Amino acid sequence: DAKTTQPPSMDCAEGRAANLPCNHSTISGNEYVYWYRQIHSQGPQYIIHGLKNNETNEMASLIITEDRKSSTLILPHATLRDTAVYYCIVRGAPRFTGGGNKLTFGTGTQLKVEL
Amino acid sequence: GAGVSQSPSNKVTEKGKDVELRCDPISGHTALYWYRQSLGQGLEFLIYFQGNSAPDKSGLPSDRFSAERTGGSVSTLTIQRTQQEDSAVYLCASSLVVLTSGRADTQYFGPGTRLTVL
Numbered sequence: 001d002a003k004t005t006q007p008p009s010m011d012c013a014e015g016r017a018a019n020l021p022c023n024h025s026t027i028s029g030n031e032y033v034y035w036y037r038q039i040h041s042q043g044p045q046y047i048i049h050g051l052k053n054n055e056t057n058e059m060a061s062l063i064i065t066e067d068r069k070s071s072t073l074i075l076p077h078a079t080l081r082d083t084a085v086y087y088c089i090v091r092g093a094p095r096f097t098g099g100g101n102k103l104t105f106g107t108g109t110q111l112k113v114e115l
Numbered sequence: 116g117a118g119v120s121q122s123p124s125n126k127v128t129e130k131g132k133d134v135e136l137r138c139d140p141i142s143g144h145t146a147l148y149w150y151r152q153s154l155g156q157g158l159e160f161l162i163y164f165q166g167n168s169a170p171d172k173s174g175l176p177s178d179r180f181s182a183e184r185t186g187g188s189v190s191t192l193t194i195q196r197t198q199q200e201d202s203a204v205y206l207c208a209s210s211l212v213v214l215t216s217g218r219a220d221t222q223y224f225g226p227g228t229r230l231t232v233l
Contacts, residue, residue, distance in 0.1 A: 032219040043119075043206050043224035044158070093219050101212070102148065102160035102174070103222055 140209030
């Protein structure tokens, strides 16, 4: 799976949009971009994923550049409860053999939402 | 209550004892994963079950670790003769995998079991 690069930390004012970038310059054509977050002492929470097109759900929007080498997760109106570590993961479709189906979390971005 | 559940939420044990951790995946999910996360560290893959196929055990750190998944649903992770370095949060995730679809699956995580070995 392709390696991702994220800033170690970001701050955001409550009510503002939080834009979290991710670089994945070695992504291949059949690999998806996934975002998870982990709030302190909880299990990782799925947020959104996409392949080529931008995606939006009730939690966030995912903007993927045309060359697919980077993406941005957007939390449109950040709240204090969005304070967490956000992980960008690039991953292909599952293959049965080997550990290829596992998720590999990097160090992520620590987002701190403040009043 | 359609999410992944795990029990117990916390487990404190003495070095050398055996422990069993349980995971109830989302109903209908074909794949089940175990990970562990040591304090301040990232997720470490342990084992993966897919349907009725033999599990991928490539992440198990030693032969003291084993897991089974009965009836394609509930899974138990067993750690024998626990050591202090086994202290971590053990996370279970499940997903609906359709291997022929070519589509990525989304893994949903449980809340984890915090294991402390004294």
